[in-house]
Amino acid sequence: MLTIEWMVTVTLDKLFALIQYPLPHHLISRLVGQFAECRIPWLKNLLIKAFIRHFNVDMQQAQEPDPTAYTCFNDFFTRKLKADARPIGDGLVSPADGTLSQYGRTYHGTLIQAKGQAYSITSLLGGDMYRAAPFRQGSFATIYLSPRDYHRVHMPLTGTLKEMVYIPGRIFSVNQATANHVPALFARNERLVCIFDTEHGPMAMVLVGAMIVAAIETVWAGQITPLSGEIQRIRFDTTVTLEKGAEMGRFKLGSTVVLCFSREVDFDDISMDSMVSMGERLGEFPATQRIRYQGDDTASSAG
Incomplete structure (x- = not known):
């Protein structure tokens, strides 16, 4: 039996997909990309720390665990992990x-x-x-x-x-x-x-x-x-x-x-x-x- 909650979720998901069609995808992405390259210390630190809190990022796995050590958001986002953080399986x-x-x-x-x-x-x-x-x-x-x-x-x-x-x-x-x-x-x-x-x-x-x-x-x-x-x-x-x-x-x-x-x-x-x-x-x-x-x-x- 379909629930009201399920139907609302489906409707919202479809609406989210539909509103993306007219958006200027590339313009939005390039603007965000420029912002992510910002090297102003207080701004990039604020952005990185807010991102870590919101998405619960585990910085203990990072080769550099100090969020303020990254020169910009993109460097943080593409951070290296510690050598033993991801063992490679077989197959x-x-x-x-x-x-x-x-x-x-x-x-x-x-x-x-x-x-x-x-x-x-x-x-x-x-x-x-x-x-x-x-x-x-x-x-x-x-x-x-x-x-x-x-x-x-x-x-x-x-x-x-x-x-x-x-x-x-x-x-x-x-x-x-x-x-x-x-x-x-x-x-x-x-x-x-x-x-x-x-x-x-x-x-x-x-x-x-x-x-x-x-x-x-x-x-x-x-x-x-x-x-x-x-x-x-x-x-x-x-x-x-x-x-x-x-x-x-x-x-x-x-x-x-x-x-x-x-x-x-x-x-x-x-x-x-x-x-x-x-x-x-x-x-x-x-x-x-x-x-x-x-x-x-x-x-x-x-x-």
């Missing part, structure tokens, strides 16, 4: 702290965004059927990083970078309310697609932008977003190999990581919407023949 591990909102098999190129919401792997990866082809019958996992989470993204497997694609788009909020009511949310937002070749076949790590996310960075190229309104693709002939557990990028304010694999993953019995930590085991790959990533050879090369 496939989570690339970030966050909520494991969805995971499972990819059937006929379709991923699940939320209950009643699905979207295509081709649209997520920028509309290129060649890039999407290896992942059409594979597996995926989606991790949502909330404001209180650690916001560096790490490798769930050892991989060699083959291609990086910047895809412009809107930057809706990516919380559960929006995911429930904005169709193809992760394929509409600005995002960075990183394709790696791994011992288990091709892996796509998609770093999805969101409202008030001022920038996405990678360890090999620095800050990537914001860029122009066109898809920008780079193929890597030089070797960029990152070990499992190594940092690969970061968000300046929170967002979502979507992992896509060319093969079936035997996911552990983890409840949807469970909190996971970076390095926590998510599952493992059955022992079958791997596939190499080919991609579209018409892309430009780096190196």
